[in-house]
Amino acid sequence: MKKANPNQDRPEIFNTAVLKKIQQARMAQPTAGELLSGILSGDINALSKAITLIESSNPKHFEKANTLIHSCLPHANQSVRIGITGIPGVGKSSFIEAFGKHLSGLGKKIAVLTIDPSSTISHGSILGDKTRMEELAKDPNAYVRPSASGETLGGVARKTRETIVLCEAAGFDTIIIETVGVGQSETAVHSMVDFFLLLNVSGTGDELQGIKRGIMEMADAIVINKADGDNIPKATLARTQFAHALHLFPSKKSGWIPTATTCSAKTNEGIAEIEQLISKYIELTKNNGFFDSKRAEQNEFWLLETIHHQLQEHFFHHPEIQKELEKTKKAVQNNEYSPFAAAQLLLKKYFKNKP
Amino acid sequence: MKKANPNQDRPEIFNTAVLKKIQQARMAQPTAGELLSGILSGDINALSKAITLIESSNPKHFEKANTLIHSCLPHANQSVRIGITGIPGVGKSSFIEAFGKHLSGLGKKIAVLTIDPSSTISHGSILGDKTRMEELAKDPNAYVRPSASGETLGGVARKTRETIVLCEAAGFDTIIIETVGVGQSETAVHSMVDFFLLLNVSGTGDELQGIKRGIMEMADAIVINKADGDNIPKATLARTQFAHALHLFPSKKSGWIPTATTCSAKTNEGIAEIEQLISKYIELTKNNGFFDSKRAEQNEFWLLETIHHQLQEHFFHHPEIQKELEKTKKAVQNNEYSPFAAAQLLLKKYFKNKP
Incomplete structure (x- = not known):
């Protein structure tokens, strides 16, 4: 058969x-x-x-x-990179949508990337991002890409930095990096953008209480969103308070004096002014050389940061160190060992046992 | 013969x-x-x-x-450790002298250490320290020790941390660490004290302009010195401004609400109140457990910091890396290489050539 x-x-x-x-x-x-x-x-x-x-x-x-x-x-490198941060509830997505559409109307090409190391855990924000900026995502001049997933902020930051390069090569002239303000992500975003914008809303008078340490000092502008309707007087007051607080900080190497302003993503009031503000900043820093030197510094920062990070990874994953570390930490915490003496002991083991 | x-x-x-x-x-x-x-x-x-x-x-x-x-x-570890910082001209030495003498009058034993990495260069501040706190240095309850010399802040910080241990073992119950605010020294001091005091004076309305980024957020108290004679109204106004600015910052893990106050090292006005303020802080943080957990955290911080620092030293002193580093930095700054790709190349060389 x-x-x-x-x-x-x-x-x-x-x-x-x-x-x-x-x-x-x-x-x-x-x-x-x-x-x-x-x-x-x-x-x-x-x-x-x-x-x-x-x-x-x-x-x-x-x-x-x-x-x-x-x-x-x-x-790459021909774009303006803008970092936007703010605690949940200040309307980051609607602001970026309004701002992005305004830029698109000016003939600009906008890529929106987000840094959100927490998205690996919930997987929620990926869907969130897509639905959140529906209008902008449909705009032929805009490209919205949700956060790279990754176990560590370092990994996410690397992927975002390299995504910027790809977007720029694809002709996007404005790169917006949004961060939800988890952990150290603002610092990472600050280290990869030209202009750093802190978004806020008027609140109970304690407007800054939700903002993490050091963020306000990084800001090139503080924007009070939701300045519409009954909210206008409160937003205006918040702007004044922030302007005063900004004034108290040391002056910036960029030569730029950070400002506070109001806007409404709903009525589009103030959105055009923010674009003008950023253009002024870019003009100033391109003229005084800060723009280029900051980018060169950022490149060097990420080179060194990657080295530091990987040296530590290598050390802390060494079997000998993993065996000893917790014990050593406890001894140091309890003042049984000087931190410096304990560090020497671990380092001796590490370098002796190198392949 | x-x-x-x-x-x-x-x-x-x-x-x-x-x-x-x-x-x-x-x-x-x-x-x-x-x-x-x-x-x-x-x-x-x-x-x-x-x-x-x-x-x-x-x-x-x-x-x-x-x-x-x-x-x-x-x-060791039975003392209260107080960090004092402030830009030149605010009267740090005269404040520490007045404050130290007040503590001595209360029966306390005070050790004053300074962190001044710049002293290695000028060698001036060592003599300066000795003459600056003449009165306190003569007090049998006080010990004034000028800055450890050292090439790096890390080295100076290590020596100071270990000097604290020795002073505590010698029975000093109040350790004052003064820093002149060069480079990153405030951060180092903040990481080795229980209470961090920012000293300032009233000025032109731009009181905070001389203060480095992030310092104000570290402060547990801001003290406006030289509040005497004609200067009292201006100092009081500055205190109000600082109090307002402090209010804008996120709340502290310690549960302590930082305050601004005035004093005069000349008239001793307000000096006793600062001692009371610090005592209140110590009481609060000893009761809520923050005092001990912060010290344990600081010990761990210095353990890890020492490891990080020495891993980097080892890497950057590697002959192969020294040969390549400047070239690589340049290439990265000029966007010829991605910082991450360049880091991988260097790391490969380093780990391959390990003894």
Whole structure:
């Protein structure tokens, strides 16, 4: 008896050869070169695929990702990078939507990225981001990309920094980085943008109480959102209070004097003024050289930061250190050992046992 | 002919045997055990010698210094540690003198240490410290020790932290750490004290302009000095402004609400109130557990800080890295390399070439 061909009587879709072909076509990833030419021609689909490649934690993708970033670098760096932070409830999404649409109306191309290390845990904000900026996401001049996921802020920050490069190479001239203000994310965002905007609302008179330490001093502008309707007098008062508080801080290396202003993402009141404010800042800092020197400094910062971070990773994952660390910490906390003497003991073990 | 004895006709002082004995006696250093018992009995001479031992950069002294600190630890940690910072001209020395004399009058024993990494360069402040607090230095209840010298803030910070331990073991119940506000020294001081006091004076209305970023947020109290004579109204106004600014900051983990107050080191007005303020803080934080948990955290901080610092030292002094670093920095600054890709290249070289 003739051996039955298992595919003989099945519809074509079950034919393994055809199936394999379909699967291969689906899995065929564009090469770095294909992604690059897609990005340079402003193809959003290629950009999205490239960002996904960069976000991949599969070590096989690292080299391709690095090649791609490297070839995008000469085409990047022509944008204005704006960081926006503020505690939940101040209306960051609606502000970015209103602000982004205003920029789009001026003929600008806007990419919105978010840094939200917490999104790995809830996975909620990814959906959130997409629905939150519906209008802007539909705008042909805008690209909204939710937060890279990652276990650590360092990982998320790296991915975001490299996504900026890709977006710039794709022709976006305004990059907005939003952060929800979890942990150290504001500091990370501050270290990758040209202009740092703190969004706030008027409240109970304790407007600054929700803001993390040091954030106000980083701000180039404080914007009081929701300045509409009955809320206008309160927002105006808050603006005055913030302006006064900003005045008390040391002057900035940029030569820029931070200001406080009001706006309404609902009525669009004040939105145009914020764009003008940022343009003034860019003009000032490009003229006095601060813009370029800050970007060079930021690049160096991320070089050193990555080194510091990985040296520590290597140390604290060393089996010998992992065995000793908790015990040593306890002894130091309880004043049984001087922190410095204890550090020497651990370091001796680490360097002795190096491969 | 009999060979002449070269020492035969010389006065005894030139006799080499005697001379050697004198030299040996001079050079004979007390043992760690001798220093310890001296310190525990409150012998200032032993304390000074021990601090000098800790400050020594001679590697031969390290082990003895570590032994001494280790044996002092069980007798330390019973003091209140107060950090005092302020820009030049606010009268830090005269304030510490007035404040220290007040504490001495209350029966307290005060040690005053300074952190001034710049003193290595000028060598001026060492003399300065000694003459600046003449009155306090003469007080039998006070011990004034100028800044440890050292090339790096890290080194100075380590020496100061260990000097605190020695002073506490010697029975000092109030340790004042003064910093002149150079570089990152305020942050270092903040990480080794229980209470952080920012000293200021009234000025042109821009009182905060001279203060470095983040310092105000660290302060548990802001004291406006020189509130005497014609200056009282201006100082009172400055106090109000600072109180308002402090109110705008996020609340502290300690549960303490930072306050602003005025004083005069000249008339002693307000000095007693500052002591009461600090006592209240200590009472509050000892009751709510913050005092102990902060000290344990500080110990851990210095353990990790020392490790971070030395890992970096080791990396950046690696010959292979030294050869490449400047070139790599330049390439990264000029956007020829992604900071992350460049970091990987350096790290690969470092770990491959480890002994």
